[in-house]
Amino acid sequence: MNTKPQVNVVWLKRDLRLHDNEAIFNALKTGRQVLLLYSFEPILMDDAHYSERHWNFIKESLVDLNAELKQYNSKVLIVQSDIIAAINHLQSHFRISDIYSHQETGILVTYERDKNFKRFCKNNLINWHENINNGVIRGLKDREGWNEKVDAFYAIDPLPFQPRQDQLVPIEVINEIEQNLNIPSLSTPEFTAFQKGGRSTGKKYLKSFFSERYPNYMQHISKPELARTSCSRISPYIAWGNLSVREVYHEAYHLKETSKHKKALEAFMSRLRWQTHFIQKFEMEHTMEEASVNKGFHRLKKSISKKYQVAWKTGNTGYPLVDACMRCLNETGYLNFRMRALVVSFFTHNLWQPWQEATTHLSQMFLDFEPGIHFPQLQMQAGETGINMLRIYNPVKNSLEHDPEASFIKKWVPELYKLDTPFAHQPYLMTALEQQFYNFKLGRDYPNPIVDLDTTRKKAGDALWKLRKDKTVLEESKRILKKHTLRNKLQNT
DNA sequence: CCCAGCTTTAT
DNA sequence: TAAAGCTGG
Numbered sequence: 001m002n003t004k005p006q007v008n009v010v011w012l013k014r015d016l017r018l019h020d021n022e023a024i025f026n027a028l029k030t031g032r033q034v035l036l037l038y039s040f041e042p043i044l045m046d047d048a049h050y051s052e053r054h055w056n057f058i059k060e061s062l063v064d065l066n067a068e069l070k071q072y073n074s075k076v077l078i079v080q081s082d083i084i085a086a087i088n089h090l091q092s093h094f095r096i097s098d099i100y101s102h103q104e105t106g107i108l109v110t111y112e113r114d115k116n117f118k119r120f121c122k123n124n125l126i127n128w129h130e131n132i133n134n135g136v137i138r139g140l141k142d143r144e145g146w147n148e149k150v151d152a153f154y155a156i157d158p159l160p161f162q163p164r165q166d167q168l169v170p171i172e173v174i175n176e177i178e179q180n181l182n183i184p185s186l187s188t189p190e191f192t193a194f195q196k197g198g199r200s201t202g203k204k205y206l207k208s209f210f211s212e213r214y215p216n217y218m219q220h221i222s223k224p225e226l227a228r229t230s231c232s233r234i235s236p237y238i239a240w241g242n243l244s245v246r247e248v249y250h251e252a253y254h255l256k257e258t259s260k261h262k263k264a265l266e267a268f269m270s271r272l273r274w275q276t277h278f279i280q281k282f283e284m285e286h287t288m289e290e291a292s293v294n295k296g297f298h299r300l301k302k303s304i305s306k307k308y309q310v311a312w313k314t315g316n317t318g319y320p321l322v323d324a325c326m327r328c329l330n331e332t333g334y335l336n337f338r339m340r341a342l343v344v345s346f347f348t349h350n351l352w353q354p355w356q357e358a359t360t361h362l363s364q365m366f367l368d369f370e371p372g373i374h375f376p377q378l379q380m381q382a383g384e385t386g387i388n389m390l391r392i393y394n395p396v397k398n399s400l401e402h403d404p405e406a407s408f409i410k411k412w413v414p415e416l417y418k419l420d421t422p423f424a425h426q427p428y429l430m431t432a433l434e435q436q437f438y439n440f441k442l443g444r445d446y447p448n449p450i451v452d453l454d455t456t457r458k459k460a461g462d463a464l465w466k467l468r469k470d471k472t473v474l475e476e477s478k479r480i481l482k483k484h485t486l487r488n489k490l491q492n493t
Numbered sequence: 494c495c496c497a498g499c500t501t502t503a504t
Numbered sequence: 505t506a507a508a509g510c511t512g513g
Contacts, residue, residue, distance in 0.1 A: 221513065267513075274494060281494085338512085380494080388494075389510070485494075 005033065007094045007169060011083065011101040012038045012076065013110075015133060015241030016061040017199050018068060020158035022131035023100035028163050035094070035169040036069075036076040038062060039086045040184050047109050049371075051364035053333055056188040057197035061242055063186050064198030074168035077177060080184040083113070084120050091124075093177055099126055102133035102241075105283040105372045108290070134245050135276045136283050136372070142483050143280075150276055158247040193332045194367055195236055202237030206248065209234070210255055217264040224325065225408040227336035232268065235368035236333075238275070245272055279372030281484050288375045290356070293480060294386040296473030300463075308351040311450050312343070313361050315413070318449035320424060321399035322346050324412035331412075333367030338402070341381050345393040348382040349460035350451050355382035383464045386477035387485075390464055392457050399425050415446045 008027040015021055016038075027034045040058075044050060066075040079086050090096060099121065104110055121128040132138075135153035140146065195201070209232040220230035237243040249272050256265045285293055292298060311317050315327035325343050329335045335343070340362075347358050355378045362378070363369045383390045403409055406424035410417045416424045419438055423430055427442060428449050435441055442448055467473055481487060 218513065270495090277494060376494085391511085487495085 004093065004095045007033045007035045007096060009087070009090065009096055009099045010034060010036045011099055012036060013101055013104050014239070015102050016058065016065060017241055017244065018065065018161040020244040020247050021161070022159060023102055023129070024161060025159040026129060026131060027098070027100040028167060030098070033169055034163065034167060035090070037086060037090070038076050038078045039083050040078070040080045041082050041113070043082065043109055043113060047107070048360040049107055049363040049369065053194055053367055054369065056192070057194070057236060057240060057367060059186045059188050060197030061199070061240055064200050068199070069168065072163055072168050073170050075171050075174055077174050078184065078186070080182045083117055087120070089181060090177070096126060098129060100129045100131070103130045103136070103138050104133070105136055105279050107371050108286070111286060134279055136279045138283060140280070140284055143486050146280070150273070154246055154249050156246070158244060158250060195233065195333070197236070197240065197242065199237070199242040202234060202242040205233050205237065206243065206251065210251060214264050214268065215261040218267050221336065222338040223402045224321070224336060224339045225403065228334070231336060233334070239368040239370040245275065248272060275373065278376045279370070281376050282372040284483065288379060289371070292384040293379055294384055294473055294476040296386060296470050296476045297384040297467065300384070300467060302352050302354045304353065304357065305351070308450060309353060309357055311447070312347050312351060316447050317346070318428065318447040319346070319395045320406070320409045320413055320416055320427065321395045321403065324409045328412045329365045333365060341391065342393040342395060342398055344378060344381040345391060346395060349392045350453060350456040352456065352460060355379060355384065385480065386468060386473045387480050390461060392461055394453060394457070396426060396453065413446070
């Protein structure tokens with residue numbers, strides 16, 4: 001006779017929150033007792049896309065979650081093992097017939113893991129309930145009716161977290177279970193330059209954005225320094241599910257009714273929608289992680305230069321804005337959208353390196369790494385979708401425009417601090433005499449430019465535009481437009 | 494990804 | 505002068 005208590009397990013993945021969490025909501029709705037589970041899985045911890053900063057962010061999120069759960073006399077069971085082993089172990093304590101989690105639009109590693117898990121659930125007579133996340137819909141053939149579906153998703157009020165008395169597995173029971181499991185330490189460095197993980201911190205960013213920072217959203221969005229305060233900075237909290245896109249959208253919507261800066265809020269909301277679009281694209285085209293979505297670009301062969309790649313990663317290309325961006329990203333985990341585009345443009349066009357060589361460094365550095373945005377954006381910026389305008393950014397033009405006083409540059413490339421502004425933008429223009437005057441030697445104190453901007457720009461542009469006339473590229477462009485957009489106009493057909 | 498608004502190019 | 509290309513947001 002089976003006397004084990006029955007629980008619904010909620011498997012937390014990249015949705016580290018209680019509020020507006022459909023998996024938790026559905027698990028509670030059944031009336032059964034609910035156990036929240038997070039597992040640090042070796043296959044992910046060892047994966048090259050992730051880095052220490054992500055694991056720390058997750059740990060901080062879990063600590064925050066547990067603080068919130070204290071009032072319910074519960075906590076998340078946090079283990080360090082693969083998910084199947086974790087569930088297997090839990091089955092010695094509970095009868096588990098239902099597991100709840102969100103549909104994850106992840107990388108190949110999580111996709112494979114989920115397929116295995118599905119098989120495991122089937123063999124163990126467990127119902128695995130996966131809910132829609134971020135409005136992204138699984139199994140679509142094209143975008144027919146997609147906007148309406150997303151509208152419907154956003155229209156629903158965020159789901160409340162309302163367990164009845166003692167509905168969550170109590171702390172004492174979880175402590176007992178932990179005795180026989182591999183429990184990771186949740187301690188994280190106290191002082192870092194990274195945004196701190198956790199819903200309560202995410203809420204603080206949201207509050208300060210909506211109460212004071214958002215009016216300059218549009219004017220500052222492309223400026224490397226000003227964007228850091230005029231943009232919301234909630235991306236890591238969205239990426240790791242501390243905040244739901246829907247609740248943010250709703251807050252913006254309500255604020256708009258009384259706001260004097262409606263345009264700024266509209267722009268912000270529009271970008272929230274684009275976030276959903278890109279994740280949807282990746283959901284429907286998961287091979288994008290490794291190869292260009294436009295198969296015509298598979299034959300684009302670029303020669304790999306480790307020397308260029310190291311210079312780029314460490315911020316030693318000799319182009320101050322590129323270097324400042326890369327060093328700032330490495331230190332803080334954040335860069336505004338335009339500057340991300342610029343460093344990818346420099347890597348793929350000026351250094352003429354395959355975008356695949358940039359993926360893991362960037363995903364490790366972006367605290368807000370979101371697979372569904374990462375790969376589509378990388379490919380688009382590399383000019384390998386066939387359906388978008390090429391964008392080859394000029395780092396000098398951008399620094400003069402967006403960092404006119406070179407303050408961002410001087411902050412992150414201190415070698416250039418003592419130079420006057422024009423030379424901080426273009427140190428390679430200094431004559432020998434001027435270098436002597438500033439006690440600054442190019443090639444010693446700061447690198448010479450590793451490539452020439454004009455020639456590399458032209459070479460990349462010519463090669464990519466030529467390929468765009470290729471038959472396969474054109475066919476693929478048609479296919480991509482048909483599958484991922486509602487637009488019908490086709491170029492060059 | 495789209496859109497607006499502008500500039501350049503092709504015929 | 506319409507279409508295509510470019511740029512900022």
